[in-house]
Amino acid sequence: MRLAILGAGAIGPACAALAASRGHTAVLWSPSGAGTRGIDATLHAEGLLEGCFPVTVATRLAEAFAGADAALLTVPAYALPDLLPRIAAEIPTTLPLLIAPAASLAPLAFARLRGPGAAVGAMATTPLTGRRLAPDRVRIAAIRAEAEMGALPGPAAPEMAALAESLFGNRWPTVPDALAAAFINGNPIAHAALALANVTRIEKQESWGQYGLMTPAVCRLIETLGAERDALAARFGHHPPSLAEALHRTNGVPRGPLHEMTAAIERGRGFIAGPTEMATRYVTEDVPYGLAFYLAIAQAIGQPMPVTEGTVTVIETMWGQGLRDNPLLAGLDLTALPAALGA
Structure with missing residues (x-):
């Protein structure tokens, strides 16, 4: 297939190499x-995927979509409010779009902008993890064995899952x-628990390893936040x-x-550095x-x-800024989500 990948941070190029x-x-x-910039028809991958892989660079959205069988959107969530209208205005209505990850009901926000068209895949997370060297x-640190797929409309999930499996193998x-x-x-x-x-360490730009500092106390906060999300x-x-299940799937460690x-x-993986800038995505993306x-x-x-409310309030206080503005939810009736998502 011909896959248009929208987003060229770390995950987009890594997914291009995998596809x-x-x-x-x-x-x-x-x-x-x-x-x-700096990609000349070839991507070099190392880590769990080794080799040189051909890639085409598109300078315009229309060029990316031309002849495509599917599209993958993988950008930080805070980029979505500005980017979704651009994509909705140019994507062919018959072209299926996978959004990885489908944060904050991004598939619903996109479908409202585009209008009727092909199904939208809501990927729970990205097909892999990696860094841009x-x-x-790119260095691919993990290729997920499996991750969940939803869709808009909901019944299209099996179709979107089959598409993603064909593209990436997960x-x-x-x-x-x-x-x-x-x-x-x-x-x-x-990320919010680690940042808090x-x-x-972040403010003083110290070097610190995020997995090594997920201590019992930090994990208690993570588990309590997780329990509130689950409820x-x-x-x-x-x-x-x-x-714990998510860590097992991605990293293969025993539960x-x-x-x-x-x-x-x-x-197993060695030192994985935590953020050293207050403007880290752990806060600017993962909180709002x-x-x-x-x-x-x-x-x-x-x-x-x-506990979630208190955590957000404390982070807002320590970072000195509001962190609750989420344009993706504008105009949505959050009391009637099941009907909107299943349509």
């Missing part, structure tokens, strides 16, 4: 143009709708995997107490489009989330 390794044609587009080089168990997929990604919970517990999800009939699993990950997203839904249906 190309499976015989597909990858076309990479960067919203600003900066992400594809150079303009034309298994994509289906979930009923895009909201179920949005609840599954555990990054907002883990290590704020002085909210259950109000909609959804039951996301635990944070056990969370802090023991993270210690095992550090032993993760924890505060949960709070918005909880408020709409009267579900208490006291």
